Amino acid sequence: MSAPAIDVRDVTVHYGDVVALDGATLRLGAGAVCGLIGMNGSGKSTLMKSIMGLVRPDEGQVLVDGRPPSKARRSGAISYVPQSEDVDWAFPVSVRDVVMMGRYGHQGFTRRPRAADRAAVAEALDRVELADLADRQIGALSGGQRKRAFVARGIAQGASILLLDEPFAGVDKRSEATISALLGELAAEGRTVLVSTHDLHALPELCTEAVLLLRRVLLHSTPAEVLEPANLAMAFGLDVLGRGRATA
Numbered sequence: 001m002s003a004p005a006i007d008v009r010d011v012t013v014h015y016g017d018v019v020a021l022d023g024a025t026l027r028l029g030a031g032a033v034c035g036l037i038g039m040n041g042s043g044k045s046t047l048m049k050s051i052m053g054l055v056r057p058d059e060g061q062v063l064v065d066g067r068p069p070s071k072a073r074r075s076g077a078i079s080y081v082p083q084s085e086d087v088d089w090a091f092p093v094s095v096r097d098v099v100m101m102g103r104y105g106h107q108g109f110t111r112r113p114r115a116a117d118r119a120a121v122a123e124a125l126d127r128v129e130l131a132d133l134a135d136r137q138i139g140a141l142s143g144g145q146r147k148r149a150f151v152a153r154g155i156a157q158g159a160s161i162l163l164l165d166e167p168f169a170g171v172d173k174r175s176e177a178t179i180s181a182l183l184g185e186l187a188a189e190g191r192t193v194l195v196s197t198h199d200l201h202a203l204p205e206l207c208t209e210a211v212l213l214l215r216r217v218l219l220h221s222t223p224a225e226v227l228e229p230a231n232l233a234m235a236f237g238l239d240v241l242g243r244g245r246a247t248a
């Protein structure tokens, strides 16, 4: 049997005195679109950073395709779309340059793009509907377009695992629809998608499964079960859907 795409085993992460994750366990297979749900500070970004190998667990272990995250990252198997606040948008690179970064691992030491790299970048830009903005500076895009550029980087990279940290925050309806449809297509190609979102109502359409996080995984099930009021109450401590709010 092949290793799970993402295998988080009993992971604990501290930032100084803050316990961000406390015995988190999660296993995801190929073809899953898993929604990661939890209140602010529940550890969603930390979980993604642990899977990327950007944060080292104090306890427990993370395996990606059966390998340590750093190895999986170097091989290009895994791609991360960070929260907008974590990116320096003033960096003087074009949208095409950002997507080409996904090809670095394919280019050897010279980092000189070859025809195959240019073709992969063009195809990825097409898939996220950004071909007409390819030469624009990344900071001159809207929030939703920036997210799409980062998704395109993961596609050009050929990543089999995509981690998206709140890709719908501050995003217009067109970008939301483009990204949602794309995540379904990527999963249908056998890739694994983990996506954190505060948009609970979008969960059933967006995801094949969902996780409730509060420093550890409280529940990993279908979107419908995760959205049960009693389950949401475990993670948020109140009736987030019953009060008619669209987001957590």
Ligand SMILES: Nc1ncnc2c1ncn2[C@@H]1O[C@H](COP(=O)(O)OP(=O)(O)OP(=O)(O)O)[C@@H](O)[C@H]1O
Binding pocket: 015, 016, 018, 019, 020, 038, 039, 040, 041, 042, 043, 044, 045, 046, 047
């Ligand atoms: N670099 C850091 N240094 C110190 N504490 C941190 C750091 N990063 C995160 N934390 C703390 O760790 C906890 C988990 O943070 P994390 O960003 O993983 O949560 P989150 O679920 O992604 O939150 P949000 O929904 O607000 O993005 C929070 O209490 C946060 O304040």
